[in-house]
Amino acid sequence: MRTRSDDIYVAPDDPLSIVLEAVVRATWLLLRLVAAVVKAAARNVGTATILVVVAATVWLLNLYAAGGLVVIVAAALTTWRFAHRASFTRQAAPRLILLWRAPLYRVRWRHVATRCGLVIQPHGMAALDRSKKQLVPHILRVVVDRSGRDRLLLRLPVGMTPDDVAAHSDAVGHAFGVDGTQVVTARPGRAWLELRRCDPLRHAIRPEPAKDVALAGIPVGLGDDGRIWRFRVQATHALIAGATGAGKGSVLWSLVHGLAPAISDGWVQVWALDPKGGMELGLGRGAFARFEGGSPEAMCDLLEEAVDLKTRRSLNLATHGKRVHQPSAESPHLVIVIDELATLSAFAERTVVRRIEHALGLLLTQGRAVGITVIAAVQDPGKDVVSWRDLFPTRIAMRLDNPIQVDMVLGDGARERGARADHISELTPGVAYVRIEGSRDVRRVRSAYLTDEDVLALSTSLSASKDQNEREQQIRDREGEAA
Numbered sequence: 050m051r052t053r054s055d056d057i058y059v060a061p062d063d064p065l066s067i068v069l070e071a072v073v074r075a076t077w078l079l080l081r082l083v084a085a086v087v088k089a090a091a092r093n094v095g096t097a098t099i100l101v102v103v104a105a106t107v108w109l110l111n112l113y114a115a116g117g118l119v120v121i122v123a124a125a126l127t128t129w130r131f132a133h134r135a136s137f138t139r140q141a142a143p144r145l146i147l148l149w150r151a152p153l154y155r156v157r158w159r160h161v162a163t164r165c166g167l168v169i170q171p172h173g174m175a176a177l178d179r180s181k182k183q184l185v186p187h188i189l190r191v192v193v194d195r196s197g198r199d200r201l202l203l204r205l206p207v208g209m210t211p212d213d214v215a216a217h218s219d220a221v222g223h224a225f226g227v228d229g230t231q232v233v234t235a236r237p238g239r240a241w242l243e244l245r246r247c248d249p250l251r252h253a254i255r256p257e258p259a260k261d262v263a264l265a266g267i268p269v270g271l272g273d274d275g276r277i278w279r280f281r282v283q284a285t286h287a288l289i290a291g292a293t294g295a296g297k298g299s300v301l302w303s304l305v306h307g308l309a310p311a312i313s314d315g316w317v318q319v320w321a322l323d324p325k326g327g328m329e330l331g332l333g334r335g336a337f338a339r340f341e342g343g344s345p346e347a348m349c350d351l352l353e354e355a356v357d358l359k360t361r362r363s364l365n366l367a368t369h370g371k372r373v374h375q376p377s378a379e380s381p382h383l384v385i386v387i388d389e390l391a392t393l394s395a396f397a398e399r400t401v402v403r404r405i406e407h408a409l410g411l412l413l414t415q416g417r418a419v420g421i422t423v424i425a426a427v428q429d430p431g432k433d434v435v436s437w438r439d440l441f442p443t444r445i446a447m448r449l450d451n452p453i454q455v456d457m458v459l460g461d462g463a464r465e466r467g468a469r470a471d472h473i474s475e476l477t478p479g480v481a482y483v484r485i486e487g488s489r490d491v492r493r494v495r496s497a498y499l500t501d502e503d504v505l506a507l508s509t510s511l512s513a514s515k516d517q518n519e520r521e522q523q524i525r526d527r528e529g530e531a532a
C-alpha cells in the first residue's frame with residue numbers, strides 16, 4: 050500500500066546553499082541596520098553625539114567614568130536652571146527636550162499617521178498591496194520652541210494638502226497626548242504641524258507700557274508662539290466676535306492702551322459708540338475724542354459726522370493728487386469703536402436704522418484710504434452681522450458658541466485649519482483666533498487685560514492730554530486770527 054508521502058518526493062536542501070543563503074540574508078540585515086543607524090544619527094544629531102560620547106568614554110575609560118560624566122553634565126544644567134532660569138528656558142530647555150522627543154515622534158509617526166487616517170491610498174491596487182503602499186507625510190524636521198510647542202515640518206505626499214493634515218490633526222494631537230494642534234503652511238508641499246504641550250496663554254497677560262505707535266501693528270497681547278500679537282489699525286476695519294464674557298472689551302481696551310501715545314500727541318483719535326448704554330466703554334470715556342452710548346439717534350449722528358469727514362478727506366486727497374491719508378495732529382487717524390454692532394440699530398426707528406446702515410456702509414467701503422478705521426465687536430455673528438462681515442478685512446474669533454460661527458467669522462475652512470474658537474475655555478477670556486496676514490492660516494492669541502483701575506488711569510491721563518491739546522489748538526487759532 051502506497052502512502053501519500055510516497056507520492057511527493059522532496060529533494061533535501063543542499064547544506065551549502067542553506068549556509069550561503071543565511072550569510073547573504075545576515076549581511077543584508079546588517080547593511081540595513083547600519084543604514085538605519087546612520088540615518089537616525091543624521092536626523093537626531095544631538096542624541097547621537099551624546100550616545101557616542103558616552104559610549105566612547107565607556108570604551109576608552111570605564112563605566113564609572115561615563116556615569117561621572119553624565120552626573121557632571123546634569124549638575125551643570127541643574128545649576129544653570131536655578132541660577133538663571135530665563136536663559137535656561139530660552140537656550141537649554143528646548144534643546145534638551147528635543148533630544149528625546151524628536152526620535153520619539155519619528156519612531157511613532159508612521160503608526161500614528163496611519164491610525165489617524167493621515168494617509169494617501171494609491172488607487173487601482175489590490176487591497177492587500179494597498180496597505181503596504183500607503184503614503185504618510187514625511188517628518189523633515191522636529192523643533193521644540195520656547196513657548197511649549199513641538200513643531201513637525203512635514204513633506205506632504207502627492208495628493209495631500211495642508212487642509213487634509215488639519216482635518217486629522219485633532220486625532221494626531223490626542224495620539225501624542227497634547228493639548229491642541231494647529232497646521233501652518235510652510236510652502237507648497239510642506240506644512241508645519243504644531244503640537245501644543247503647555248499653554249503660554251493660560252495666565253492673564255498684563256499690558257506692556259505703550260511706546261512708539263505704528264498703526265501697522267499695535268501690540269495688544271501675546272500669541273501662543275510666544276510672539277507679541279500686533280493688531281493692524283491702518284487701512285483695515287476689524288470685527289471682533291465672541292460670546293458674552295469672551296473678553297471683547299479687553300481687546301478694545303488693549304488697543305486704546307497701545308494707541309495712547311498717539312492719542313495724547315493728537316495724531317490718532319478714537320470715537321466710541323456703546324449701544325449698551327456705556328456699560329463697556331463708558332468707564333474710560335475720557336480716552337475718547339467723542340463718545341455716544343445709548344441713544345440710536347445720537348450714535349447715528351456721530352456716524353454721519355464721520356461720513357462727512359470721510360467725504361472732506363476724499364476731496365482733499367483728490368485735490369492734492371494723493372491716494373492715501375497721512376495722519377497728523379491737524380488730520381488725525383480716526384478709529385471708530387463700536388461695542389456691539391448687532392444692537393447698534395436694534396432699538397432704533399426704521400428711518401434711523403436706514404441712516405445707520407447707510408453711514409456704516411460708506412465708512413466700511415470708503416473709510417480705509419482716508420484714515421478711518423472701524424472696529425466693531427459683536428456677540429452673535431448671526432446672519433444680520435454676516436452681511437457686514439466681508440467689509441471687515443481683519444476678523445477675530447474669540448470664544449464662540451458653536452463651530453459654524455467660527456467659519457462665519459473667520460471664513461470658510463478656518464475651523465478645520467485649527468481655529469477651534471468654540472473650544473476656548475470660559476476660564477481663559479481674551480483668548481482668540483486670528484488669521485495670519487497674507488495667508489489662510491490662523492494664530493491663537495490672548496489679549497492683554499486692563500483692570501478697571503488701569504482703564505480709569507488711562508482715561509484720566511488721555512483726558513488731561515486731550516484738554517491740553519485743545520488749549521494749544523485754541524492758542525494756535527487765536528494767533529492765526531491775530532496774524
Ligand SMILES: Nc1ncnc2c1ncn2[C@@H]1O[C@H](COP(=O)(O)OP(=O)(O)OP(=O)(O)O)[C@@H](O)[C@H]1O
Pocket residue numbers: 253254291292293294295296297298299329428477478479480495496497498
Ligand atoms: N484678556 C483677558 N485676560 C483675563 N481676563 C479677562 C480678559 N478679558 C476679559 N477678562 C475677564 O472676563 C470678564 C468678561 O470680559 P469682557 O466684559 O471684556 O467680555 P465681553 O466679551 O466684552 O462680554 P460682553 O459681550 O458680555 O460685554 C472680565 O470682567 C474680566 O474679568
